[in-house]
Amino acid sequence: MLKHWPPLNALRGFEAAARLGSFHKAAEELHLTQSAISQQIRSLESFLEQPLFFRNGRSVALTDAGFDLLSTTQALLQQLAVGIRRLEQYRKPNQLVVNTTPAFARHWLVPHLADFHQRHPQIDLWLLTTDETPDMATQTIDIAVRDDLSAQAECSFRVLLEDRLYPACHPGLLELAADARTTLHGEREMDWSHWQVQGGADVGQHSQGLNFSDPGLLLDAASQGLGIALVSQLLAGRARDQGLLVPLAEQTVRGPNWTWLVHRDSQGDPLTRSFCDWLVGALEEDSKGVEPPLGQGY
Template identity: 40%
Template sequence: MKGRFGRLPSMQALVGFESAARLKSFTRAADELYMTQSAVSHQIRTLEELLGQAVFRRMGRTVELTDAGADLLETTSRTLSTLSSGINRLDFYTKPGSVVFNCPPAWASHWLLNRLPDLKRVCPGLDPWIDTTIEAINFDHSETDCAIWYGDGAWPGLTVEKLYAETLSPVCTPAYASHFNNFQQADQLLEADLLHDERWEGWNSWFSAVGINRVAPVTGVNFSDPGLMLESALAGHGVALASLPLARHAIDSGSLVQPFETTVGTGKSWYLVGEPRRISRPAARSFWDWLLQQSRSTSHEQI
């Protein structure tokens, strides 16, 4: 096969080669592939003629890979495995209740997962594919139906619904708070283990909001993932300046406490974003409406 990818053997030849190389026998490969031994031998000969070199050494009833054959086996096994996985994924798109949803890992673990039982109750026919790829989604070149984006909401050509204005506030476990008399005063936080993420709206912003103008401690664990920072707070490692939309479930369940009502905003919000044509599909529209309902379901989470 010629063209964009140069000289490529047939798929049948690669499958036959991989089986014979893995089993070290043309006969056993033939049994596995429901072919005759001569058919497998013909595939291997065709492959070797295309490559211009041997990939097997024939040794009686067994075969051994040449150095070139061993190299080719590694590539072939990896390629066939990737292709098989990709083809198996396509079955998802034929399911009537399929919805491809992209969101940040922190959103999936701290907002979405605990709500999935409600989704199955309200929309029992929906089967979402939850993608937590962090790269920006291009709806023109992906199968994504809808996504959660963080920003200013200015994305022309897409349907955009604001879910939450981002607000940050200190959170920790009740047990950790008890070591500081449940944080009666904000300046007690200066002596606590502060957990940090990579937002520029850091602890200094919050301390300034409560009238404390001292520079916040820079010691403590730093996280690139706000979801992992929240997990650290849940593990009792310290106090996180956390996203309240993401921490709300843990606060409402009592796993975390919010010692102070003071919050700081980031000037950005969480948005539900979708390509208009795709979210018009019944399954995608049901999922979209459920996400909106969930985001507005309690007074804690009103926009």
């Protein structure tokens, strides 16, 4: 990491002069005088301690060092421009930032977003998925909906749903003998040890097989017929309705709690309330048969 950086204006002046092959044209493009461009180039050459241009009267040509710096400078300025344009999203007046896990987003929230958008087209929803639990105090997040949350300062914490887990596989695997099916292993509650500790029946699971850290990928693998898996009753509902999963036992065991954190500064916001009310209603509709402690209020 450099301790000192050349001025950004000097890099802009250099890039324009190098691209256009003229100090005069660079000055016109940047609305500066030609002497100002020349001074920027000289200061940059002095900083780098080597020439960037061959000068022959009014014509200029890049040195080898100049060619090298041009590609770097253009990439830097382009990335900076993209980053600055991206900041416009934070100025949108009706933006609502919702954080969740990739698995919940892919297998439950995104399939329901059409309904939400139809009901609340004025809300500019920003869906932020992360594997790690967010820090609501330092990140710009209005609502977090996840299965790995605990209470945080200055946030409303609420249990939305107590999930249930069950063993399942693609219907095509039912033709195989139980001990011939590949076992798909997940983490936390999706690990088969959790099924066994909770008194789950033997459905032919093995200690070896394929392993997944993402419960969403685990569910995808089971739906595509790779093997048997312990799946979330909430997240697997769509795959089961589509005929991609069938349960291997009527028994279910306790799964993770789906909870939310609503930031204190967002609690009175009508956009936040609209999303929270919609979310509670959609979960109630989708989770019939799952244990839902869905009381009113925040």
